[in-house]
Amino acid sequence: MxxxxxxxxxxxxxxxxxxxxxxxxxxxxxGYELKKWADSSLRxxxxxxxxxxxxxELRRLEELGYAASARSGPEEAxxxxxxxxxxxxxxALARWAADTAEAGPxxxxxxxxxxxxxxxxxxxELLRGMVTAHLERTxxxxxxxxxxxxxxxxxxxxxxxxxxxxxxxxxxxxxxELGEALLEDLAEAGRRAADRSARAGRQAAGDAPTPx
Amino acid sequence: MxxxxxxxxxxxxxxxxxxxxxxxxxxxxxGYELKKWADSSLRxxxxxxxxxxxxxELRRLEELGYAASARSGPEEAxxxxxxxxxxxxxxALARWAADTAEAGPxxxxxxxxxxxxxxxxxxxELLRGMVTAHLERTxxxxxxxxxxxxxxxxxxxxxxxxxxxxxxxxxxxxxxELGEALLEDLAEAGRRAADRSARAGRQAAGDAPTPx
DNA sequence: TTGCCCATGTAATTTGTTACATGATTTA
DNA sequence: TAAATCATGTAACAAATTACATGGGCAA
Numbered sequence: 007m008x009x010x011x012x013x014x015x016x017x018x019x020x021x022x023x024x025x026x027x028x029x030x031x032x033x034x035x036x037g038y039e040l041k042k043w044a045d046s047s048l049r050x051x052x053x054x055x056x057x058x059x060x061x062x063e064l065r066r067l068e069e070l071g072y073a074a075s076a077r078s079g080p081e082e083a084x085x086x087x088x089x090x091x092x093x094x095x096x097x098a099l100a101r102w103a104a105d106t107a108e109a110g111p112x113x114x115x116x117x118x119x120x121x122x123x124x125x126x127x128x129x130x131e132l133l134r135g136m137v138t139a140h141l142e143r144t145x146x147x148x149x150x151x152x153x154x155x156x157x158x159x160x161x162x163x164x165x166x167x168x169x170x171x172x173x174x175x176x177x178x179x180x181x182x183e184l185g186e187a188l189l190e191d192l193a194e195a196g197r198r199a200a201d202r203s204a205r206a207g208r209q210a211a212g213d214a215p216t217p218x
Numbered sequence: 219m220x221x222x223x224x225x226x227x228x229x230x231x232x233x234x235x236x237x238x239x240x241x242x243x244x245x246x247x248x249g250y251e252l253k254k255w256a257d258s259s260l261r262x263x264x265x266x267x268x269x270x271x272x273x274x275e276l277r278r279l280e281e282l283g284y285a286a287s288a289r290s291g292p293e294e295a296x297x298x299x300x301x302x303x304x305x306x307x308x309x310a311l312a313r314w315a316a317d318t319a320e321a322g323p324x325x326x327x328x329x330x331x332x333x334x335x336x337x338x339x340x341x342x343e344l345l346r347g348m349v350t351a352h353l354e355r356t357x358x359x360x361x362x363x364x365x366x367x368x369x370x371x372x373x374x375x376x377x378x379x380x381x382x383x384x385x386x387x388x389x390x391x392x393x394x395e396l397g398e399a400l401l402e403d404l405a406e407a408g409r410r411a412a413d414r415s416a417r418a419g420r421q422a423a424g425d426a427p428t429p430x
Numbered sequence: 431t432t433g434c435c436c437a438t439g440t441a442a443t444t445t446g447t448t449a450c451a452t453g454a455t456t457t458a
Numbered sequence: 459t460a461a462a463t464c465a466t467g468t469a470a471c472a473a474a475t476t477a478c479a480t481g482g483g484c485a486a
Contacts, residue, residue, distance in 0.1 A: 019473065020329070027336050038437050051331035056475055061439065085482095086437065100339040106348060109329035111355060112393075117232070117321035119263035119385060124239050125378030127312040136318060143323055162414065166337030169403055173331060173396060180392035181324075187388060191381055202374065231445065250465050268447055273467065297454095298465065 018066075018102075021055050024048065025063040026072055026099050029091040032163055034076075036086050037061045047154045047167065050147075050174040064089055072098055122188065130196050134189060141185045148178040230278075230314075233267050236260065237275040238284055238303060238311050244375055246288075246300040249273045259366050259379065262359075262386040276301055284310055334400065342408050346401060353397045360390040 028040050028048070035043075037060050044054040055063070067073040072095030078086045091099070102108060118140045125133055155171045158164045240252050240260070247255075249272050256266040267275070279285040284307030287299045303311070314320060330352045337345055363386045370380045 020327075020332070021473080024332060027332070030336065030339065036437070037439095048335075051326060051328045051335070053325060053327050057437095058439075058476085059474055062474090096339070099336070103333050103336050103339050104344055106351060109333060109348065109352075111359065112326060112328040112330065113265060114263060114324060114326055114389075115232070115265050116263045116324040118324065119382050120232070120236060120239070121315050121321060122385070123260075123263070123379055123382040124242065124311070124315050125381065126375070127242065127308070127315050132316055136321065139318060140321075147323065162411070163338070165407055165411075167335055169337065169400070169407060170331050170335040172403060173334070173400055176396055176399060177326075177392075180389075180396065184385060184388055184392065188381070188385055191384060195377055195381060199374070199377075233445080248465070249467095269465095270448085270467080271446055274446090 021059065022063050022066060023099060023102050024052055025055070025060055026067055026091060026095055029067075029073055029089055030096060030099055031167070034088040034090045036088055037064055040064075040089075046150070046157075047171065050151055050154070051170055051177070067095065070098075071095070122192075130192070134192055137185055137189050137192065141182060144178055144181050144185065148175065148182070151175050151178055233271065234275050234278060235311060235314050236264055237267070237272055238279055238307055241279075241285055241301055241303040242308060242311055243379075246302045248298050248300055249276055252276075252301075258362070258369075259383065262363055262366070263382055263389070279307065283307070334404075342404065346404055349397055349401050349404065353394060356390055356393050356397065360387065360394070363387050363390055 024044075025040065028043060029035065037057065041054070041057045041060050044060070048054055064073060064075070068075055068089070072092055073089050074092050075087045075089045078088065118136060121128070121136060122133060151171060151174045155168065155175065158168045158171060160168075236256075237252065240255060241247065249269065253266070253269045253272050256272070260266055276285060276287070280287055280301070284304055285301050286304050287301045289297060289299050330348060333340070333348060334345060363383060367380065367383045367387065370376045370383060372380075
């Protein structure tokens with residue numbers, strides 16, 4: 007354990023702040039609980055780290071004095087480690103959250119769009135199938151967002167998480183509209199491609215144009 | 219160099235496929251050109267890898283026989299390495315693109331939303347400022363998308379990239395609407411918080427409720 | 431009694447970034 | 459002629475995942 011292993015208080019990775027953020031809401035939590043919460047809420051607008059990484063970040067946050075853990079004593083049958091944010095942690099998190107320069111543009115990794123972009127490699131029907139499957143999945147995600155909204159009751163403490171979920175709900179509705187529009191664009195592109203090849207065929211064969 | 223270092227043809231990381239995808243369009247390109255193209259187009263719906271990673275992926279793709287490179291000979295003053303996709307590469311890419319199971323849900327990492335979610339740590343005006351800054355940036359991004367659309371002319375070969383960019387354009391328009399709605403929600407939440415504290419203050423002081 | 435959920439952690443590996451080094455060509 | 463851009467690459471590091479190991483409690 008050399009000095010080079012001691013983490014700097016500045017510029018922690020966003021994941022560390024996200025985990026600390028989970029702890030900034032009232033109550034103490036285990037790493038396992040944090041993971042479940044991230045899966046059911048944070049992941050809609052940010053992302054849910056692997057459980058092993060959550061444990062790693064919790065250790066780092068504790069080392070920095072931003073979180074404190076208590077191993078449940080013998081009164082509880084099962085040994086759990088519950089974490090709570092410290093005053094220093096809350097201050098550091100607030101400073102980070104207020105730093106406008108820190109918040110870069112949103113990052114989107116959209117596997118479906120990558121495949122549409124590579125559409126010249128696939129059959130048109132396959133592309134349409136991928137879009138409809140995406141719409142199906144998005145509808146399921148939307149239901150999950152609404153489910154999460156139900157859990158976040160109308161308590162002042164949870165007002166901001168509720169706001170983030172409302173944003174996510176609208177975001178998923180927008181994603182559905184984008185998918186529908188894409189489906190139309192795909193159909194339109196297909197018609198144009200058919201036109202082109204038909205014209206090319208007629209020219210090659212010297213056919214007369216078909217009416218209508 | 220043991221056998222364990224030989225990459226498997228199956229399950230390459232998405233980034234490798236994205237780079238191979240860049241090569242799947244007509245023409246040979248250098249790593250540097252790929253990076254520029256990714257920055258100006260791919261990044262809107264997927265993401266732009268670091269230049270060093272692009273070079274690394276190109277080496278891997280060549281090792282797998284999915285890409286072939288030719289060092290520009292003495293006819294060109296400057297030594298460049300131009301890459302082209304191979305038939306095997308095109309087939310593998312098509313197989314990957316057609317694999318529906320491979321395409322997971324889109325991943326979004328939205329720094330602004332993370333901060334809204336942590337709104338209890340910030341001043342309301344700071345939050346509103348972050349949202350308006352985000353709207354500003356999104357408008358600039360939208361302009362960049364449209365700029366890219368201009369470059370992708372109405373040539374059949376580029377029909378699918380053009381489709382992806384049209385999706386991105388709409389996506390950014392949706393992002394603007396989401397930001398506006400968020401701003402309104404923020405204002406509404408502020409009014410409700412003010413109401414609450416006013417009522418609490420009256421109750422504490424024993425004031426009569428104000429009419430209206 | 432089998433299997434699932436709770437719960438924590440380690441180890442190996444992969445993925446990806448930043449910093450650095452180098453040098454030619456173009457543009458102001 | 460200075461600065462920006464083109465162009466390629468290495469090395470060090472950080473971030474993050476998967477696989478593995480372990481074991482208690484609970485329900486079908």
